[in-house]
Amino acid sequence: MSVDRLPSGRFRARLTINGGKHAATFATRQEAEQWEILTRAQAITGSLPARVTVGEYAGRWLLGYRTAPRNTRVFHETNVKHIVAALGPFAIARVTPSDITRLVNTLIDSKTPALAERVYRTASALFASAAADGLCPAGSPVRSKRHRPRRQRSEHAVLERAQARQVLLQLAGWQRDTALIQLGLGARYGEIAGLTPYDIDLGRGLVHIRRRYSAHGNTVRATKDHRHRTLDIPQILRSPLERLVREAGEPPPLPELADR
Incomplete structure (x- = not known):
């Protein structure tokens, strides 16, 4: 384990357990040392969240929709492709609300607001399931309504x-x-x-x-x-x-x- 002081004054703790790397930042060195003790204890008891990537979990999550209505299944399968393309290699526990905002804004700029809204709905269900499975210690990153894109209505001609x-x-x-x-x-x-x-x-x-x-x-x-x-x-x-x-x-x- 190593604890480094960052230019911002915070302390970054890094720890490797069974080949998996874990890191976090804290306000004080004492908090970083306490985190190390807690993380090692979780590894011993088996309660340490697994380092599952977004792509791996999305594949398992879609299996639950095999018996769902076809339109629901196709809806999520189509949207998951955009999520995996942007966040696939990320550890699901490390995805932040900023990552979700960046994904939504990218889709709005490169595609359409309507597609961004659909992908947001799938991401909300995906990460809520991951949080329920204990893979997101900080809770689902899709938890703020301000991230949800608003579909822009097309202009309508009005009679004078x-x-x-x-x-x-x-x-x-x-x-x-x-x-x-x-x-x-x-x-x-x-x-x-x-x-x-x-x-x-x-x-x-x-x-x-x-x-x-x-x-x-x-x-x-x-x-x-x-x-x-x-x-x-x-x-x-x-x-x-x-x-x-x-x-x-x-x-x-x-x-x-x-x-x-």
């Missing part, structure tokens, strides 16, 4: 007022009414399609968004609690809504809502 008027002039009937409501309320198409006469309070000038229609699954689903909202009806929309409610007649029974 004059363009919106030109579009409305070319519409008629229910299409024009729907366009007016969407422009006036700022609600999504699925939210407008999920409206019933029960949701429109013309007397108070309010629209309650409680459910949404999914064209993909052809289903009506309850809107999540944190997305329930009440919108004010602009004066320009009163006439279309009054006519739509009047033409709808007696409100039909509310459709059964799918929770999942």
Whole structure:
């Protein structure tokens, strides 16, 4: 064992046990000597974390997904390739949050933010499993939400007022009414399609968004609690809504809502 004083004033302790090299830095020489005693004791009792590399552990970890659904298995197998390419030779116990941040930033710069986000999710599961197996004494290095990349939304073209008027002039009937409501309320198409006469309070000038229609699954689903909202009806929309409610007649029974 050797203890060296670094230029920063800290002490670096290095120890070789059964051909495996271990090192750590401490504020005082006494802490470094205590670490040496503890490390030797762990080696004798067999509790010293094995020097398993990220590449070795990733191979074993993927075996646990053999019976998983194919899309889950392929998802992790694809992402693990990027993790192993960057951190494969590293001892899994020595990977730090800075290494994860560097991996994520590299993928954002060289690939896409979407890929970086997927790799981050796989890395989180991989290192959480390693920490549970006792291979990461300091815990999983993927433990801070600030590392998670945010997927950048693509820009969407927005109609100017004059363009919106030109579009409305070319519409008629229910299409024009729907366009007016969407422009006036700022609600999504699925939210407008999920409206019933029960949701429109013309007397108070309010629209309650409680459910949404999914064209993909052809289903009506309850809107999540944190997305329930009440919108004010602009004066320009009163006439279309009054006519739509009047033409709808007696409100039909509310459709059964799918929770999942």
